[in-house]
Amino acid sequence: MDVISGGVTAAPGFKAASYAAGIKYQGRDDMAMVFSKEPCVCAGTFTSNVVKAACVLWDKDIIDSGSPMHAVVINSGIANACTGNEGFEACIQTAEAVEEALGVPYSAVAVASTGVIGVQLPVDKLVNGVGQLSTILSDTIEAGESASRAIMTTDTVNKQIAVTFTIGGKKVTLGGMSKGSGMIHPNMCTMLGFLTTDLSIEKKLLQKALSEVVTDTFNMITVDGDTSTNDTLLIMANGLAGNPKIDRENDDYITFKEALLYVCENLARRMAADGEGASKLFTARVINARSKEDARVLARSVVSSNLSKAAIYGCDANFGRFLCAMGYSGVDFDQEKVELYFESAVGKLKVFDRGRLPAFDEEKATEIMKASEVIVLIDMNDGKATATAWGCDLTEKYVEINADYRS
């Protein structure tokens, strides 16, 4: 597998565009479109929030119907959540505008939104935006890059990646972009992710691979414990690579799944590192746990704890907070078995040893925690299961951003 430059336009047959529709922001692009003339097999995962945005309901219908997908239209100004029938109508009108402009069925057009909840979308601006986007669609790397910028809200950097790998002698490309900071625990500005590939694969297996990979990647990141109404991850596969169609869990499926895992983990880590107000990536790695689920719950609890996050920000080796967060996670364990380390590019230090408190060098600990990625390594000494969760530190800036989000 090779990492190449580009994102959603890396795979042959995919075009993208961005446009400043003036939905919320002025002077920057706030709409994007990804388009494939070839019909695409598609799969998706969505927010578990009971309150689902209108666009999530629309996209779920498309995925569930099993019909092919040609396009996705995204806006980064208004979330279209808590907007009732009028909000759902806005999805339909957006999709109809794509049908009119590009001649693909409106039922093959997904829509995604991120931004403020409880405000209706200006449909006229959206429809106009679709018209503009349709005229400037391009398969260049630049077009994919501009789309990855247009979907940002409070993100400070755009996130895209592309890889190539070989299946059945054919080169396959997988690319993607994402924004926001979570899936189980996304922040206000929502996790959105869009992946494109020229792989040939059955829909059922595409969904299976995506769902399994999400469990260990996007579902293991957290910024603030708030699960958005809009979280959406879509993958479109247009089959242009010409590989033997993947129709069972053979070696080709495993090769694809490994590439998908690489792409999703890369995007997920970068989203966590770019969490609102974050100054660093905070990784919790649990090893030797009783079960995979225990390991996941423990790792997520640690990176979700406000007190742990604040300690990471303050470079304070206050390991008790990490043990405390493990303790209320719901997983039963014996602290007399647990070992806890702080680790980064600078070094590694044991700070808790099976119920005992080893003397450790506080200055060394602070040095380790000053790195741009700090890992809390938790050895449960109680089994063989492993999991990693990614989050970020909690800073004054998070509060500044969120105390006055709408104005």
Next chain:
Amino acid sequence: MDVISGGVTAAPGFKAASYAAGIKYQGRDDMAMVFSKEPCVCAGTFTSNVVKAACVLWDKDIIDSGSPMHAVVINSGIANACTGNEGFEACIQTAEAVEEALGVPYSAVAVASTGVIGVQLPVDKLVNGVGQLSTILSDTIEAGESASRAIMTTDTVNKQIAVTFTIGGKKVTLGGMSKGSGMIHPNMCTMLGFLTTDLSIEKKLLQKALSEVVTDTFNMITVDGDTSTNDTLLIMANGLAGNPKIDRENDDYITFKEALLYVCENLARRMAADGEGASKLFTARVINARSKEDARVLARSVVSSNLSKAAIYGCDANFGRFLCAMGYSGVDFDQEKVELYFESAVGKLKVFDRGRLPAFDEEKATEIMKASEVIVLIDMNDGKATATAWGCDLTEKYVEINADYRS
């Protein structure tokens, strides 16, 4: 029922004292003792965290044994959590020091700690502190007041209250003090609460009343979602009021339980309002829910959400965040039935109406949200159950306090 001045020394037979033992802080009292020469029936509730402080284990043993209690010794410097056998030994030595100084069995002495996790207590300072405290015990209002100050950590104000009520023609007094900010979701500095009464009551009924009242009071407050290793609430009843002993759930029991509810709710609200960095009390009141448990979970989810808390801080009527927090609470509901209001001493405003977005005056909303207590009133229109949860806003100051707690 009448509210009177005082706290843990309000009820006859209870003495208190505080002392600057130099455990963590310099120049302020960091130890306190509450003492009753009469043996007390006692009850308690404790943290649900798997990682329990040594003192929690010690106190649970006393409560479970059914033997009477005479004293509780508290320090506010070091939590004595994650400290293994050495930490448990520190509890025993503290209790033995009380036995030596005051002639009550060491097994009748509870201990409580709050402060930094993962550091051993300086037992010599504790034992010396017990000796000092024993010589200055007093039943004055001032002694209770000083104890309520000595147990503070990051609290900005002390919290105490006392009430009197009549049972069987006898005046009964119930007083208490607390510190910290939570029980299900306490912050680092731990929720500790100590109640004293001269009521005569059977232990089993005292525990029942306490457990039931805690569910609707201390368990409904949150500051940051982190459940401490040390949370402890103890009640001691010495029987000096001379009322007919409460031995069943009769009218006397109900009278007592109402007084207990008043005292616990008062302390709980004040702890939430004094959450770390908080600038205001944030109350979520859920009405007409399907079940009491649904109402509790919804109310707690709303006051626990970082995004809701930041919106309350910013006086931003961003009601979508509140609906979003309800949506991921785990309770199933139909947003087409929900009505949402912001309410405070300044007025009341409907901001979400059964899936529709009523036009509302943003300036009025901001005015309402500037009050020192902001209530989010959530009408589920789906049943008859009600619950209230209390929290606080999330401010830059919370981060400042917790990024560098230990130094």
